[in-house]
Amino acid sequence: MLLNVDNLHAAVAEGGQPILKGLNLQVNPGEVHAIMGPNGAGKSTLSSVLAGREDYEVTDGNASFDGEDLLEMDPEERARKGLFLAFQYPVEIPGVSNKLFMQTSVNAIREERGEPPLDMFDFDEYAQSRMSLLNMHSDLLDRSVNVGFSGGEKKRNDMYQMALLEPKLCIMDETDSGLDIDALKVVANGVNALRSKERSFLVVTHYQRLLDYIKPDFVHVLYDGKIVQSGGFELVQQLENEGYDQIIQSHKSGQ
């Protein structure tokens, strides 16, 4: 098992408000899981906790990644071991070029894998080779990280980073929010191009539209910090027709 989340409880670090309240999730290599849920269910918190953001504190439960205790690791260690977070709002870093940023990043991950670092020329070649995958403009590498990018360009840049880093698990934190249909297709194409028997995805989203293009193997509904229902792709269809209300109601009455 690649990711095993067991009875995970997490609260906002400042103030202690509980968000995740006993979440269980198992992801095997090659599987694509979708996490859906209404606003405030804890979707982004789940992504943040798995990636190691300090804004949240784990109060109970466990999470292991590739057999190791994920929650003990620093964010950079998680990334080095193959966990990738595509941000809901990719961050701008003025003055740091994509080239420098990603060369440093790629070499950090290569170091973890015991591979020699790529020099400027080898990295350039590698970076160019991955560019066509996401229709990136060739001047991307010389521009500052996400500075002056449109919302769609930022998400695409995150997808491009994912392609360069070849992670084991890709967590997509509402990557589709704020994207028009064309940008959404680019993101979906990027994901589909990177799908493999070894690589898993956790697609966190509020809308079904992205999932229409990605076709997840498993769909989970997150509500009030727990997964309240799981199923296959047909669950997406059901949610589209009925909304979250029915599932939430049956969950509440079952309590």
Next chain:
Amino acid sequence: MSPKMPPNARQLLEALEQQSQALNERDQDDAARAKLVARREAARECLNQTGWPTRKHENWHYTGLTPLFESPFALADTPDDDRDPAETAAVTEAMLADCLPPFATIRLVFVDGVYSDSLSAGLDAIDDSLSIEMADADAIQAFTLEDLKGYAGVQDGTRNAARPVAPSDQPNVDDVFVHINEMLLDQGLTIRLAPNAVLEQPLQILQVVTQDRKLVNLRTQFELGHHAQMTWLNQVVSLSDQPRSWVNRLQQVSLGEGAVARQLDWQDLNAQSLFTGLTFVDQAAHSQWQTHSLALGARWSRQQGYVCLNGEGADAEQNTLAWVRGQQLTDSRTETQHGAPHCTSRQLHKFVVQDQARGVFNGMIGVARAAQKTDGQMDNKNLLLSPKAKMDTKPQLEIYADDVACSHGCASGEIDADQIFYAQARGIQRDEAVRMITRAFLLEPLESIAQSAMRHWLHDLVSQRLAQLPALQYLAGCDQ
């Protein structure tokens, strides 16, 4: 009757005055130096009346002089005979390696203020259009504080403004370092470039200081004829951690019509030393002035640039790149006076402040009534890397014309935690992320250096320094 001051401040003042008197005694029988003797006396009189500025003086409120008073200073010793000062101070070219760029320059090296023939190089590139005069009594006398009076502040019919820009022979506490420079004036360097001449190689003026508890008092004048063009690189460096030196430099730059001057000002004194620097720039029509000040060292430093755009269509660009750490205090200030129409001025001053260090910025843009269509912009951005780091900043505008576009902005803050997390989420270690972001922040002002060899060299030098950025308190705080 001089004002009240603490004993160590008085001690320093008296020591400097005695030095001035000693110079005058030496020169009293030299008729060629009679004017110089009189000027030293006049400056001494001014200083006697004003004393040192204190924190009660507005322009010194954030820049207390206490570190200056920690020990007395005497004028740097000069070799008795014609010996090369490099020999006396045991400075070799190998010791200058970090200061020498990987491109050709006309290199003038001074050791403790005295020209070193053995360390200087590239003088073959000097042709008839460039004149360099050193330590010549006539040359020193040729530029006086009278000249600096041309640097009048904004005029709105009468003399406006809280105080005139130019140092005057009236005692003014803001001008103490001008008066000290004048009072101890002995060595001078005058650079003249003939009209229409273009100096291909940068002129490198490398000031090395080696003597403990000694003051190196420098006076430099640049005169560019109309449409002349040159770049110079000023460096003030200590070669070891030991000597506590004080460099007091006064520069005067005069740009003829259409002249283009670019200055790189590299201050890298050790953590005991002090630096006071004043640069007065007088610009004729359509001239261009560009300066990048890199303030990397010194226990305590204060650099001031006064730029007067006196001719139509002149352009001035002033930038600071300051890395302030440990117990340092680094003060950078500019006063930009638009005196003619259609002039432009651009400024970007960036400070990275860490540990218990303090940065001070003060920038004033003045626009005279006649200076319509002025376009002036000034930005000061500061990155604070520790909870105890402090930045005091004060941008000011004073505008008497009605058709101008002027702006000033300043922002101080910590590194954005989201930026660090974003880098971490890509496998980049926290310290490395901080270095990367800090470097990018600090190097931005270098981007406007047009000569790529110069830009790359400075870029690499500063980057290498920042690679030593130690574990930061700011980060320790976050890990808790």
